[in-house]
């Protein structure tokens with residue numbers, strides 16, 4: 510039996526990690542496997558978190574901290590802090606209010622949210638509840654006409670940027686889900702894809718190569734096509750290689766999100782914080798570089814900003830807050846993280862986001878090269 514969502518947040522909840530067991534008790538085994546799990550042996554999933562712990566910080570004292578702020582401007586949008594909610598599919602798996610609870614919490618905390626193509630709530634309904642910048646995460650669909658419709662719907666609903674996820678043309682190896690026998694329950698589906706022309710099912714003798722999904726997977730030409738289709742800023746999510754980052758800029762992209770899909774795509778990829786310096790160098794300040802994967806503390810955000818990220822996104826932590834306590838849980842997660850970022854900045858001597866650089870890291874941490 511799973512427990513109902515909490516009606517009040519217990520006073521012992523002090524950090525993001527405290528939400529994880531509370532979430533687990535409120536989800537089915539299958540939903541827990543889907544949300545918490547990663548690909549293959551989950552090495553990348555663990556590395557995303559472990560790599561932050563290998564980056565010791567540095568403290569500078571007696572600096573002037575008056576007028577301190579976490580405000581940033583990103584793609585022309587003012588953000589209270591460099592923290593966004595990453596696109597996470599099927600949020601009704603975590604809580605019956607799903608994406609609506611998330612967008613309400615994001616609005617209350619003035620935090621930008623990226624809604625997934627695979628949201629379990631219509632993107633127009635999410636937008637109707639938004640009080641802070643809202644971005645749309647796009648999976649380019651095999652049905653390109655339907656993809657155009659999705660972009661037009663996002664534009665019409667007031668989404669302010671497109672996040673095109675490029676690291677999951679097919680699902681990663683989801684052994685944990687397989688073992689738990691995960692399937693979407695009744696009432697939870699990719700409602701925004703209803704009515705789309707579906708591909709013929711792969712023939713039984715086929716593995717992956719030659720299957721319709723792979724034959725129709727997006728390529729760089731589709732990114733160029735998309736660039737011509739909309740005036741919204743476009744960010745590519747799932748870039749882990751400097752060459753690909755340069756190519757994205759050449760294709761007219763407005764931003765890069767360094768992401769390994771939270772360890773859910775190619776197991777064996779390094780932690781995103783280890784990949785970040787190489788991408789930042791390749792991008793050479795041409796566009797903002799964001800990072801997600803393993804952010805669990807405000808001090809992790811400080812580390813990402815130190816390596817040149819403009820902002821970070823969080824995935825599982827806010828979904829755990831959602832599962833535990835609905836919108837108040839999501840809001841609390843954002844608040845904890847913001848408070849921790851302020852504290853980390855204050856104790857390491859930074860009073861604004863722009864001044865954070867590699868000097869925030871102890872010397873042995875700064876030597877990282879990808």
Ligand SMILES: Cc1cc2nc3c(=O)[nH]c(=O)nc-3n(C[C@H](O)[C@H](O)[C@H](O)COP(=O)(O)O)c2cc1C
Pocket residue numbers: 543544545557595596597598625626627646674746768769770771772773801802803804822823824825826
């Ligand atoms: C349950 C789940 C569903 C996800 N769904 C999507 C999605 O629909 N689109 C997408 O671009 N990324 C998706 N992601 C990846 C997240 O956007 C993000 O990259 C990742 O969760 C960040 O790592 P973190 O969970 O350690 O914060 C999903 C992640 C999880 C955990």
